[in-house]
Amino acid sequence: MNMNRILDLGLCCGLAVIGVAAAPASARHVNVRLAPSVSAVAPGQPFDVAVVFTVDEHWHVYWVNAGDAGQAPKIEWRLPDGFSAGALQFPVPKKHVDRAKLVTNIMEGEPVLLTTITPPAQLAAGSSIKLAADLKWLVCAESCIQESQSVELVLPVAADASGVKPANDDLFKSARRFMPVPGPRGKLVTLDAYLAKGKIAPDAKFEVHLDVDIKKGFHIQSDHPTVKGLIATEVFVWPAGEVYWDPLHFPEPKIKDVPAVGKVAQFDGKITVVLPAEADTDVPGEFRVIGGIFVYQGCDDRTGTCLPREAVEWSVTIPVGVAAEDIPRTPIGAGDDPKASGGTADEKVPSNGTNAPPASPDGFSDRPPNPAPPPKSDAPRADVPTGDRASTDFLGPDFQPAFWEKSAVEQWLEKLGLPGLLLGCFLYGLVLNATPCVLPVLSIKVLGFVRQAHESRRRTFALSLAYGLGVLPLFVVLGFLAAGGKNILQFPVAVIALGAIVTAMALSLLGVFQLNVPTVAANLDAAFQKEGLVTSFGKGLLTPVLGLACVGPFMAGAFAIASQQEKHVALLGFLFAGIGMASPYVLLGANPNWLRFVPRPGNWMVTFERIMGFLLLVMAVYLLNPLVGQIGSAGLQWTFVFFIMIGVGCWILGKINFSMEAVTRWKYRAGAMFVVMLSGAIIYGWIYPLGDAAAFAQSGKSAGPVHGNWDNDIPWQTWVHEDVTAAVAAGRTVFVDFTADYCTNCKANKKLAINVPAVRKKMQDLGIEVYQGDFSNGDARIFAMLQRCNRSGVPLDLVFRPGDPNRPLVLPPLLSESTVLDALSAAGPSRPTPALAKSSP
Structure with missing residues (x-):
């Protein structure tokens, strides 16, 4: 292919990627926004x-x-x-x-x-x-x-x-879930803080003790758990003015030998945490509010069920200069009555309902006030995040999903073992060649094979093999992403870049500018006789990139079976899909005489290209659909503006003709590059920075957690694991659907198997609560749930039986209406009950 024409393709298809990459990155590592309620x-x-x-x-x-x-x-x-x-x-x-x-x-x-x-x-x-x-x-x-x-x-x-x-309901609901609950009583503990030794006075040392009374029949983890996955008990202390804290001391834990788990370090009954401190040389004021947060994970002694972690506030108001022995102790829950702390009713004790001193000029108090109470529920809630954002700790060690009967296809592939799995991936890659995104490139290459049929078979095979090898790298990248639970369409930059490449290709096929494609038969000889191994490999790289615009949204479900395997198997599955896509080119290159039936080049090729151009524009619009959830509707609108500027750049390239001098042609190419790069920098670097895009998208979400109704839709509630746990523990049957904007298989499941009249009626009759989780942005908690359910991506659908939050039924990735109905029947109707114990599977 003429190298100048290859550069035109690289400029117009790659300028969009360059334009996005050219957007100046924010120097900050933190961005802040305000959101109203x-x-x-x-x-x-x-x-x-x-x-x-x-x-x-x-x-x-x-x-x-x-x-x-x-x-x-x-x-x-x-x-x-x-x-x-x-x-x-x-x-x-x-x-x-x-x-x-x-x-x-x-x-x-x-x-x-x-x-x-x-x-x-x-x-x-x-x-x-x-x-x-x-x-x-x-x-x-x-x-x-x-x-x-x-x-x-x-x-x-x-x-x-x-x-x-109301506005931003989901944001505030999530934020309050990460706040501590008001003390002194939590689900399983009662806290009592008091001055035990010394006094708060200039240069004086003292000790505050925190008594923790653990509910009978339960224990909590120690401050240093001996078993991986268990959550440590921790104490956080609020600032208290001129008070400096030394390392706190927990008591020695009890060691219990638990079958199949090992030796577990735990606290039960009543324990005391010692908090030593020292006052500064100057301690103004009459009182100090000492307080903080007690964080723990409780477990049932009888069943062994470990509950979600909880954070509870504790505090005590201590008079300055009064020794511990002179301050009378009061029962737990007596509040902060000044007399209870050794003062009098006339003394100036903070009385804002939270024991917090007045806010300082920077907007902070020495400790934050009590947050709004959490959503009402008698069931334990995990109001505190644990460990890394992608940690599965919030699910607890007892979370053991049960898997629904595998589909006939899965059973057939399982019988065939690894060879069957790889065969399925190979066939899937083979089918990708029939998509409208790949057909234009396929047609170009087929004509090349026709011309090469008269050349050396060895040379023809070498060129086709280079082309096939070029197809593979993208599939290797997709395999690594899938092995890590990622999908390339989760990344806004990738979606924009792919959409830009497809748009540029569409404009070429529509005649806005010329790529050196064989629309005129007279150019075929020059185009393909000069083709070398590097050029063939480059064309092979382009083919799956274009194909991804059509098949990317479908890949999640199609490779769900492969993604459930070990990482190296998932990577191998994607590699075989790439081999399947490349195989026709290699086989036809080895046997070009097989294409004698292909019509001779002519005007029909121009019409074919125009039709393919319009199809590519449709696919570009469809490909951009995930951006709504990733960067918001405003971000999508600005992306369309960016694509218009890509069109301008392609139009400038279209003004090039080969009667111009080389310098003039390069001026046009530089102008096209400048237009695309400048528009990308302005839009994504200044007007709508991609670094802030997720925050902008979230700020526009003001709808409540429930949307839809049973008449023509399903009234989904936004998935939060703790809400599901509370509902199931209270005796509700729960259906959870994890989806993503880019996942076409998810949409097909809802259209054909979930959001259908028979299933909606079944859900209503059984009193089922329905939740939906959005994985479009790669939510870390949803990814943790996917991992525990042996999935690396969506779709994922779960059915929880009443009273059994740790044993959901995991449905197959590709659903039928009968499968959903059978699963709902197996789970049974909601049976409201206060029981929190784990039911048997």
């Missing part, structure tokens, strides 16, 4: 605002009490006159021990801080207000960086509360 502000009606931190992977920020090192975030509000902001509420942190053995309290991923904004009683209806804040924080990985950002939020003003609707 309401759609509008009503005079005198308080509302919540979430301060959402998005922290780069492998980096962290610090909790309100950073620990041995670090610095908590600082915020300075800039509010309209008459508005006030409450103290920020922090989620439960994670303990971090660095190489210097310094213990710090950190927050990773996307921690959300909450505060309450109170507007004045008088506001002008129809106007708008702006809430702004300046934030500073320390972000650390191997090194630490001081960062800052100014954020703002504009809200309309309603006449009264009737004009206010």
